[in-house]
């Protein structure tokens with residue numbers, strides 16, 4: 001399956017769009033995440049803005065390159081950019097310096113709904129121009145462009161970036177690991193699971209872990225050529241607290257949500273082979289796995305790693321289960337519809353939301369988000 005052609009967040013501004021259902025994603029956009037995970041969002045915001053400010057004070061580029069990798073098309077996208085630009089401008093205002101010109105590169109897969117972002121740009125420019133001294137007389141000093149393509153490979157020219165931000169994107173692998181299919185007949189070995197579960201044979205978790213290592217090292221290698229010395233990367237992704245060699249999330253972490261999706265699918269899909277051949281291209285790495293890859297690749301230094309639990313607040317939805325169901329649907333819909341057809345989606349996610357609520361009444365879930373700050377050596 002060609003993920004670059006199929007996988008995309010639900011575009012537009014409709015009821016099931018990512019734009020309207022991305023509030024569970026912990027990101028820099030504090031305003032959006034306020035009801036859902038304020039503590040986590042506060043921390044992410046503080047560390048992210050501090051990282052760009054520190055980098056700016058150290059390097060002081062006249063032309064500052066910022067990339068948002070896996071930007072999607074929700075309200076998070078431009079609000080993140082606005083906050084990064086403001087943070088640098090505040091430093092300049094305090095030190096009575098002219099702000100730099102900003103080059104902003106928005107990246108996502110080519111199937112992303114970039115049009116919705118472009119339509120919001122005039123408002124963003126207007127807002128950014130309010131009351132700020134700009135260095136160039138004729139323009140706004142902020143140049144925003146889209147760079148469609150996979151971040152597992154080169155995206156930008158050499159040494160053009162000072163700050164890379166990526167939230168809720170790097171836990172997506174470049175593909176479902178080929179090692180989870182039998183080498184001879186291609187039959188899936190991860191039966192009755194769509195991700196690593198307690199039922200999975202050891203080769204499944206090994207294959208997922210290998211795929212993560214391959215992808216993340218390629219990500220680092222590609223960025224190492226694009227980010228200038230002293231540049232920073234703030235990477236926010238789902239993670240795992242357990243560190244055992246089986247790579248299983250024994251603490252009812254993020255894999256719980258895939259287990260519930262499997263159970264929901266099993267109530268609706270009668271053909272076993274259809275169900276067994278569906279697996280997600282997702283991996284929640286442990287802190288050690290992330291640090292190991294950074295060390296092995298060698299171009300970046302780990303400045304900070306933090307892990308925190310996402311709060312379980314339903315926000316404006318009737319229950320937390322419904323909120324999770326809406327978010328997971330907006331993210332997984334394209335893949336599920338491709339494999340099982342669109343007809344099952346409404347029932348699937350009704351069931352999914354109910355199951356999440358029922359399970360949470362029995363036992364808690366610890367959804368972990370990892371924040372990693374790297375500096376280019």
Ligand SMILES: C[S@@+](CC[C@H](N)C(=O)[O-])C[C@H]1O[C@@H](n2cnc3c(N)ncnc32)[C@H](O)[C@@H]1O
Pocket residue numbers: 007008009022025026027069070071072073074076077107108109112149150151152166167168169172173174331
């Ligand atoms: C859950 S969204 C997160 C969006 C936004 N950053 C946020 O925090 O709300 C994940 C995004 O990562 C993108 N993505 C996944 N794999 C990617 C890849 N290999 N290259 C570029 N973007 C990718 C998806 O298309 C999707 O838009």
